[in-house]
Each structure stands twice: as C-alpha cells, then as structure tokens.
Amino acid sequence: MSKFDYDLFVIGAGSGGVRAARLAAQMGKKVAVAEESKPGGTCVVRGCVPKKYLVYGAEYGSSIESSRKYGWSYENLDFNWEKLRDSIQKEVDRLSNIYSNILKKNGADVYNERAEFIDKNTVMLTSSKKKISANRILIAVGGQPWSPDIPGVEHAIISDDAFVLERLPSSILIIGGGYIASEFASIFSGLGVKTTQAYRGEHLLNGFDEDIRRHVGSHQKANGIDVRFNISPIKINVDGNSYVTHFDDGSIITADLVFMATGRRPYTSKLGLERVGVKTDTLGSIIVDEFSKTNAENIYAVGDVTNRINLTPVAIREAQAFVETIYGSRPLEYDHRNIASAVFTRPPIGVVGLNEAQAREVYGDNIIVYETTFRPMKNILSGKEEKCFIKLITEATGEKIIGIHMIGDDSPEIIQILGICVKSGLTKTDFDNTCAVHPTLAEEIVTLRPRV
Numbered sequence: 001m002s003k004f005d006y007d008l009f010v011i012g013a014g015s016g017g018v019r020a021a022r023l024a025a026q027m028g029k030k031v032a033v034a035e036e037s038k039p040g041g042t043c044v045v046r047g048c049v050p051k052k053y054l055v056y057g058a059e060y061g062s063s064i065e066s067s068r069k070y071g072w073s074y075e076n077l078d079f080n081w082e083k084l085r086d087s088i089q090k091e092v093d094r095l096s097n098i099y100s101n102i103l104k105k106n107g108a109d110v111y112n113e114r115a116e117f118i119d120k121n122t123v124m125l126t127s128s129k130k131k132i133s134a135n136r137i138l139i140a141v142g143g144q145p146w147s148p149d150i151p152g153v154e155h156a157i158i159s160d161d162a163f164v165l166e167r168l169p170s171s172i173l174i175i176g177g178g179y180i181a182s183e184f185a186s187i188f189s190g191l192g193v194k195t196t197q198a199y200r201g202e203h204l205l206n207g208f209d210e211d212i213r214r215h216v217g218s219h220q221k222a223n224g225i226d227v228r229f230n231i232s233p234i235k236i237n238v239d240g241n242s243y244v245t246h247f248d249d250g251s252i253i254t255a256d257l258v259f260m261a262t263g264r265r266p267y268t269s270k271l272g273l274e275r276v277g278v279k280t281d282t283l284g285s286i287i288v289d290e291f292s293k294t295n296a297e298n299i300y301a302v303g304d305v306t307n308r309i310n311l312t313p314v315a316i317r318e319a320q321a322f323v324e325t326i327y328g329s330r331p332l333e334y335d336h337r338n339i340a341s342a343v344f345t346r347p348p349i350g351v352v353g354l355n356e357a358q359a360r361e362v363y364g365d366n367i368i369v370y371e372t373t374f375r376p377m378k379n380i381l382s383g384k385e386e387k388c389f390i391k392l393i394t395e396a397t398g399e400k401i402i403g404i405h406m407i408g409d410d411s412p413e414i415i416q417i418l419g420i421c422v423k424s425g426l427t428k429t430d431f432d433n434t435c436a437v438h439p440t441l442a443e444e445i446v447t448l449r450p451r452v
Contacts, residue, residue, distance in 0.1 A: 002135070006032045008326075009123060009134035011115045011271070014041020016303035016315030017140030018099050023323040025106040032132065033108055034115035034125060038092075039099035042142045042304070043312040045092055046160045051183060053088045054163070055344045058190025062346070066382035079192060081168035088163065116272035120298050136326065139278075139286060139294075139301040140319070141267045143310065147260040152236030155243055156258040159184070169193055169256035173245055175233055177204040179343045181261035182216060186346040189225050196226040196253055198233070198245075205343065209355035209405040211371070215389050216345055216407060222386065223346050228253075266305040281307050290333040292322045300326075309336055340419030342412035347386060350415025353403035353422045359393050366396040370428070370448035376409060376441050388441060392428070392448050399428040404445075414442050 008024045010017045013035035025031045038045045064077065103110050113125040115132075122133045145158035157165075159180055170193065174185045177199030189195040197204075197220065203213035204220070204227070220227050231247040236258055238244075243258045268284045278294045278301075279287045285307035292300045302322055303315030314336070321334040340352035359367045371391040379386055388408025394401050404418050421430070428448075436443035 002030075004121065004133045004135045006030045006109075006132065006134040008032075008136050008138060009034070009115075009132060010138045010140055011123065012041065012140035012142060012303075012305075013039040013099060013103070013110070014140055014142050014303060014315065015043050015312045016142075016319040017041070017138065018102060019316045020138055020140065020302065020319035020323055021108045022102055022106045023320065024327055025103075025108045027323070027327045029327060031106075031108040032111065032134070033103055034111045034113055034123070036112070036114035038096040039103070039110070040092070040096040041140075044095045044099065046163060048312060049095065050088045050092055050163045051159075051187075052344065053091065054084070054187045054191075055183070057084045058187045059346070061190055061192065066379075066384060069382045081165070081191070085164065092163075114270065116270060117276045118272070120276045120296055136298050136300065138319075138322065139268075139271065139299065139305055140303050140315070141271065141305050142315075143264040143304040144267045145260070146263045146265040148233065148262055150233055150235055152238070152243075153260065155236050155238060156260040158260055162259065165257075171255040172196070172257045172259055173198065173243075173253050173255040174259045174261055175199075175245070176261035176263070177201055177206065178261065178263060179205060180264075181259075182220065183344050184259060184261060185220060185225050185227075186223065186344070189223055190346060194226075194255075195224070196228065196255065198228045198231055198247065198253065200230065200232045202229055205349075208343075208349075208351065209391065209403075210357065211389065211391055212349060212351065212355075212405050212407055216343075216349065219345065219347060219386065219407070264304070264310070268305060291325045291331060292318055309339055311339065311341060314339060338419065338423045340415045340422075342415060344412065345407075347388070347408045348411050349405075349407045350411035350413075350418070351403075351405045352415055352419045353401070354393060355403060355405060356391070356393060359402055363395060363402075367402070368394045368396055368399065368428075369451045370394070371451045372444055372448055374444065377439055378409065388444070390444055390448065392431075392445070394428050401426055401428060401431070408441060410441060414445070418445070 007029040008031045010021045010033045013033050021031045021033045113127045115123040118124050124131050147153050172188050172193050173196045174181050175198050185197040204217050205213050231249050235246045242254050245253050266285045276296045278296045286301040288306050292302050302318040304310040317334045321332040324332040338353050343349040373389045375387050390406040393403035431446045434446045436446050
C-alpha cells in the first residue's frame, strides 16, 4: 500500500494539467487535480477560445460591408454586444464542463480549491485546509495578466475582464504592443469602438520578424486604429465617466475604458514554492529541465508557468511528454523548435521557424529570402486595399526552409500545414515541385521568388 494519498497531484486544471491528469489516470495511476477557478484554464475560460469567438464577431462587420460590391444589400444593420458576450460565456461553460467530466470519467479526483506546497510531497487545499500527499506533484497553474505599477492602474481592465464587459464602450485605449494588445485592438475596432493602441516600442509584436511588425502596424492603422508608438503610461485619472491616461512624452489620451495588455507573468506567487526550494527566474517562471522537472525532487511543471514557450498546444505536448517520461516506457523530451503560431489581428498572422534576424544570427549571410506582397483576389471587387505579405527563409546551401512568416486572410490555417513542412526539413525545391491550387492565396507559397 502506498504511503501517499496519490501517485500524482496536479495543481491547475488548464490544458496541460488536464492532459497530464487524464493520461496518468488512464495508465492506472491514482490522480487528483486542484483548480481554484473553472476547469479549462486560461485558454478555455479567459483566453484563446473566447477571444477567437470575439475575433469572429468582429470580422462580420467588415465582411458585410465588403459584400456590397458582391451584390448584397441590407438595411437596419445592428450589433448587440450583450448577445455575443452571453453566447460566448455559454460556450465557455460548456467546454469547462467537458474538461471537468474528462477528469471525472477517467477516475481523477477534482478539488475546486487552490493548493499550495507544504513540503515536496504535500500540498494543502487553502479553503478546506486539507493536506494531501502525493508521490509526484505537477505544477500547471499557467499565467496571469501583468500591469505596470502606476497611479490609477486599478481603473484599467485586463484581458480577463474584456470578455464579460457589461456594455461595449464607445472608445477604448489599449496599452501594449504584444499579440494580446494587438488582437484586442483589432477586435474592439471591428466591433465599432473608437480604438487607440499605445506602445512603448517602435513597432508592434516584439520578437516577430521585422517585416511582419511593419505590416501589422500599417494594417492596424488602415483599420482605423489610432496607433501611438514610443510612449509609456505614467498615471490614469478619472474624469467623470471617462479615464484620462498620461504618458511619459507629455501626451494625454481620454477614453471610456483603459485596457492594460502589457504582458503576462506566471501564476507562482501563491504556490508556496519557497517552502520546497523550487527555483524561478526573475519573472517568476519555474525553471525546468528538458523533462519538465524542477530542481526540487518529485516536483515538475508544464505550460505557461515555466520558462518555455507559452502556448496551449505546447503545454499539452509538454504534459504528454511528462507522463510518458514518468509513467511510460521511455524518457521523452518535447522538441520546442519550429512551433507554428498565429496572431488573430485583421488580417491575421501565421509564423513558424526563424525570423530573418534569427536566421542571420545562425547562418550569417548564408540564407536566401523569398517574399511577395500582393492584393488578394477577394479584395479586388470589394475595393479593399488590404494586402497579403509572405516571406520564406532558406539556408543558402540546399535551401532547407528555416522560416515562414505571413500576414493575410487564412494565414493561421495555412501556417499549420507549413509548420509540418518546416518541421520535416523540406526545401524550397520541394515547394517549387508542388503544383499550385488556383485561384487561392496559398498558391503564392509555391511560386515565391527571391527578394530583390
């Protein structure tokens, strides 16, 4: 008989935590999960899933307007924020219940409380004060929005709040230049809100390819978003029903709502990590090895709480590798290279592999860059000037594809398939030998020419 209550105790019922708990339970292990919020974590409850529904909702306005040139006419067009909001929350609840049922059907015990460490094999449920022991403990609590410590910051909302607004504001100031800030700027602008996006840097989306960064800034402005660069907020004041934000360059922006989208941090502050000596970096991310093990015996971590790539599919793969390593037949290290990702701005972005600056760091000048900028066929009749940009980077020798970056309709869907190509080590010749599907946006991928 085991001296522990469980073989595995998982703190956090997000995508990574639920995947690890389910797989371990299916392998006959006694498993428990603690979750202080709804099962599903950031992605399902307050992240990518509800956000993508908002993206869909925001797209309809411009699509309907573009349809006029395609022969459609309409009257009394209206948008109801409350209907969209409530429909999304209903779907979130449905998905959260599915996550909960997955755990229960596979025999995992679920505790709807926050858990914190007592020692390397024991946690305490903070509401009931119940202590539970486990042979191994997996931390999968994810991250949370971070805002700068400035006067009046309590008046600003964060991404968690954006999904449940009582009413849609007539104007909004979004502070930040990352993917969350840029996506929500596109969303609110698409829903008819006067939108301003303020960022401390020269271009949006730090870390992305420089050409993509320039293009997304141009698209944001073309879509009616007032983008301000090189400014940082220093305080927020209340003025009646509005909020006045002061910036370090002396400028002032007044809006009905201020949205802080200035980054995310791992949710590690309330775990009691200091009691077990788990090491974190300067931002609080848990440091793990290639097998998701922390420096503390018996304690592991996956997902956004770690110092690795913060994406839902990555957390799921890390969880699978963890279970295989601990309970399966062999150690399994998840390969974090060449992971495709998307940004759901208008138009959306898809990227995989090295950007041009990274490629030059690795290969020097021994790379070839192929690119094209064009107006998609769909935009011709509608009169939209919006253009698509595609960039492909290869090694100069052998022309192995090492990076693809694109912005345009359907880029996220296309990049998923291109991710397979990059991961598989395909070459530009492989693309050249592939017949195009015409007429499509994606056919440009197999007809790219070197940058002039």
